[in-house]
Amino acid sequence: MARLRVTGVQRFSVHDGPGIRTTVFLKGCSLRCPWCCNPENIKPEREVYFRASRCTGCLECLKGCEFLERPEDIFMYPEHLECAENCPSGAMGVYGDDLSPEELADLILRDLDYYEATGGGVTFSGGEPLLQADGILALLEKLDGIHVAVETSLHAPPENLGVLLDRVDLFIVDVKILTGDAAIIGGDRVLFQRNFRMLSGCDVILRFPAVKPYTFNRENIDKLIDFMRDNSIDEIEVLGVHRLAKEKYSSLNLEMGDFEAPDDVEIDDLMGLLENESIKMVYMKI
Structure with a gap:
């Protein structure tokens, strides 16, 4: 049976979906974002x-x-x-630890009472969890009745997404760069949009990391608004970025990328711009 390569299991999470949750961080990502706060999850290898x-x-x-x-x-x-x-x-x-579905299920089910009391559950994050879709599917066989969320950039094979479509209650979609600059992070706009169309009818939360100069520029924000309008999305969570992962980069003998976080005035301007389009914005400065 498929094992999952995990770098961390965070209990009592409150920012990764509804209620109290357990967030499972999976190793391996298809993107190379300079602002990534989980560099240990980029490469699939231990x-x-x-x-x-x-x-x-x-x-x-x-x-x-x-x-x-x-x-x-x-x-x-x-x-x-x-x-x-x-x-x-x-x-x-x-x-990176390779855990069996049984081992992970044991960790997740320890907080079952909290999930039931708050409407919480388990969230798979990363990295890109869709790259380990088969392992997640095997694990879900042992988590019947628990709310399941997947945080994804959708930069993964469509067949991986298809495996989980009917088993996941909530997709938290990180939309990053929608312009021609997507190649900077290894992104594929066509793949992202194709996968997003597969989520039609699913419960989706859209997230946008506000990163200067990569995502937080007028061209990309205009593309983001167009994308939301085209897909009838009227709410978005905007994520503040930070450099708290600097020690983790050093621990891997890597340099953290060069980027900036928008200031409060710029965030307020973004909120006003979105409100003019009847889009509700929630700013999450975690």
């Missing part, structure tokens, strides 16, 4: 990491691996997953 700020200097990692002369040398040997997992302080380790 990855070693090293967080210098957590290193106690015990050097147990060197005892467990004959190739390492310093802890940060783990980046030279990314295939040495077992060596990275020997760190007692958690400064070094591996992003």
Whole structure:
């Protein structure tokens, strides 16, 4: 049975759909957004990491691996997953655990009472969860009756989306770049629009990350308004961006991309522009 490659399970989430939820972060993404706040979820492979700020200097990692002369040398040997997992302080380790549907179901069902009391459930995020559609489908066989949401950019094979269409209660769709600049992040506007049409009749929440200069520019915002008008969408959640993932990038020996968040005046201007189109905007500065 398909296993799911998971980087985290966050209980008591309140921003990923209705009610109290458990958010499952899945590894692997088809996009390369410079503002990504989950860089550990971009590559589908398991990855070693090293967080210098957590290193106690015990050097147990060197005892467990004959190739390492310093802890940060783990980046030279990314295939040495077992060596990275020997760190007692958690400064070094591996992003990505392969869990069976049974193991994940056990974690998710621990909060069943909260789901029932608040109308919550489970949300699959990432990365791009649709890339692991078969694993999600196998897991859902063990979560009968629980509200299921999928947060997706829709940049995934249509057949993957089709597998889950009848099993998912809510699709949270991140719409990013609708202009010709979509290629900057590896996006395909035609694929996105084709997949979005497949969601006809589904419960959908539209989200828009406000990122200068990539998404937050007048051309892209005009395209966004046209897209919402064409699809009879009258409400959108706008996400504020941040640089809190900088340490996670460093832990992967990567540099975070160059971007800016719009200021409060610019966000107010966007809200006014959307209101003029009878579109309700909710600003989520998480």
